[in-house]
Amino acid sequence: MEEAEALNLKSFLKWAAELGISDSPSTSTAQSDSCLGHSLFVSNFPEAGGRGIAAARDIRKGELILRVPKGALMTSQSLIMKDEALSVAVKKHPSLSSTQILAVALLNEVNKGKSSRWWPYLKQFPRSYDTLADLSKFEIQALQIDDAIWAAQKASRKAEEEWNEVTILMHELKLKPQFLTLKAWLWASGSISSRTMHIPWDEAGCLCPVGDFFNYAAPGEETSNSEDWVAGKASSLQEDGTLKSETVLAAAHRLIDAGYEEDVSSYCFYARRNYRKGDQVLLSYGTYTNLELLQHYGFLLSDNPNEKAFIPLEPDMYSLCSWENELLYIQPDGKPSFALLSTVRFWAVPKTSRRSVVHLVYSGNRLSTENEVVAMRWLAKKCRTTLDILRTTAEEDSNLLAILDEFQDIHKFIEIKGMPPRLASELCAFIENKNVASEGICAMSSVARRSVERWKLAILWRHLYKKILCNCIVHCTEVINDIISQSDSIQGNLH
């Protein structure tokens, strides 16, 4: 960490302690130089979210690890209450959404600079984001798959429309020109999308100092290495027959690991699993596919247990069963979801015979071996044709990512000449699009370098999508081969 950055962080943690933010279970008001140190400390995790929170000691699942009092939460309400001009101006625009109001209030606060009471906190915000709305046209096209391209175009359009709707209010607030731009608006909406936490009294949520330093782990990952600790706790009965720590145990079974608690007027964070000293302490923001993570948070997980790959189905498949379209997907291991499998099985039954099997479709059982083979062949073929029309293969994507990593790490000159033609053409398109041809690749502007980061996210997203479709082809082929070998052995036994 650079010296200036370290000093900023230090003064932020002191400021947070003064507001009553604490990682200590004691509620004593003794002044401290930092709100952290008892359970947590800020650290850098380059492979898992960058700046994040680490355990300062061994932590047990369910322990209260951070409290942020209501007065330290940045909400539309708390910002408007302390700013008469903002309060008057916002009242004149009742049609704005709660998120738009919080975004304007945030920009209004940044506009105050050092005189804002939130300044130590505001300095901790990232300078830009990589959410879908932040992607340029080139980066959107790099997603390659229509559904993802549409989602990104929709996110960009929505951000622009919302910005247009607030321009009058922002002018009324006399924001400096740099805070009136679409770029500033994308920053404010990116901050809200990726950093706010749920509160019951405002749909836009709240910005929670220190609480927003926790990086993400998908829900469900916490159970494996932690149940033993909790089980140990449960069996350690005290002399009076009660559990040693019922509160710890109760907290261990919470469905969420952070939330606003009315009785203590604070946002409370609990450990979702056991941590060893030095481990990164993670939070689950919710259950998201990679496209949703990109949309809201600007990152994705190479190993996301909640990832779903959608493929184009035959038009009549969508209305064949009563499933919602979102349930018709392929899982990361290549297996079709229950809804997709039953839909394809049902569709593979000749129309005239469907009525007689309708009760079996929802049971999850095979309808017949012939039907299973037809369904699996259809799925495998669909995955193959979906992959075939894309500009690059999964392997080429992985090569391109390796080339870009190498270029970023050691500024190695990218040798386009010897490159496979499809990679060379994408790279040339990037160079042309970002105007780096004249500067030379090694002298790229910081804007172009940021774009490489976003481009890599798009390539990684499509690569992971293609890997799922490849897994599905392998899965379907295995099922078909199993059926064929079983029927061969039955035939053999009969002869």
Ligand SMILES: C[S@@+](CC[C@H](N)C(=O)[O-])C[C@H]1O[C@@H](n2cnc3c(N)ncnc32)[C@H](O)[C@@H]1O
């Ligand atoms: C609430 S903030 C977490 C703290 C953030 N790293 C920071 O420095 O302020 C959420 C952002 O952290 C990053 N992030 C969180 N979890 C991540 C993960 N598992 N992998 C990559 N980036 C992650 C993403 O940029 C996301 O938008």
